[in-house]
Amino acid sequence: MSVQDVPVRPATARPPILTRAYVTMGVLSFGGMASCYLLMSTLPLYAARHGGGGFGAGLTTGAMMLTTLLLEPLTPRMASRYGYRPTLAAGLLLMGLPSLLPLAADALPAASALPVVLLACALRGAGLGILVVAGTALTAETVAPERRGEALGLYGVAVGVPALACLPLGLWVAEHVGFGVLFVAAAVVALVPLAAVGGLPAVRRVTASGTVTPEDTTGTDGAGADGAAGRRTARRGGLLGA
Structure with a gap:
């Protein structure tokens, strides 16, 4: 056989x-994590300066981490029951709206200000738990299996940049501009991405070959028999399980 006879694979x-x-999920996660890191160091500082001291500062971190841990195992069930869009929208709302609660603490006596700040931290922690679990799972499902490693790596960059930039930025804004501006900014960066939620798949579907994939994102939300079957499968299987 000559060289010319060797078949060439296209x-x-x-x-x-x-x-x-995938891009929509990156935008939502970037906004949610930016809001998270803007206040991660500054809410404890705010609590300490408003009558909480070191003990109050520690409570803010504990309240946020507690609700994060409580919501993480519940998120797959929420996404399977209600769909990706409502679940991630809830995560962004819980991250954004409570950022404004500390603004009310300025008008309260010190004894009442700390509970308001703790409530804000607890609600934001719930939003963080939803975004971390649902965001990672959905990101993995929106690309082909052979490129999943690359996709998760890029997603890690999207959620890692806010950690590098927003932690010091939040402290700088609090010291040089004011806590009020910082709280509003943290709310805005989490709430603005809500406009892009429609670009997410609604539920998971199981194809004829048994592969689990997100439902089409054309906006039909699974109309017809295939969509109904996809919704039933998603509710039975959950976000992470088959």
């Missing part, structure tokens, strides 16, 4: 990573 196109759902 190059196959690699499945894309930057799908509509």
Whole structure:
């Protein structure tokens, strides 16, 4: 057999990573984590300066971590029952709206200000638990299995940049501009991405080959028999299980 007779395999196109759902998830996660890190160091500082002292500062972190841990195991069930869009929208709302609660603490006596700040931290922790679990799971499901490692790596960058930038930025804004501006900014960066929630898949579907994939994001939300079957499968299987 000559060299000319050797068959040449045609190059196959690699499945894309930057799908509509993947990019949308990155935008939502970036906004949610930016809000999280803007106040992660500044809410304890705010509590300490408003009558809580070191003990109050520690309570703010504890309240946030407690609700984060409580919501993480519940998030797959929420996403399977209600869909990706309402679940992640709830995570962003819980991260954004409570950021404004400390503004009310300025008008309260010191004894009443700390509970308001703790409530804000607890609600934001619940939002963090939802965003971390649902965001990672949905990101993995929006790309082909052979490119999942690359997709999760890029997603890690999207949620890691806010940690590097927003932790020091939050402290700088609090010291040089004021806590009020910081609280409003933390609310805005979490709530603005809500406009993009429609780009997410609604539920999971199981294809004929048994592969679990997100439902189409064209906005039909699974109309028809296939969509109904997808919703039933999602409710039975959960977000992470088959």
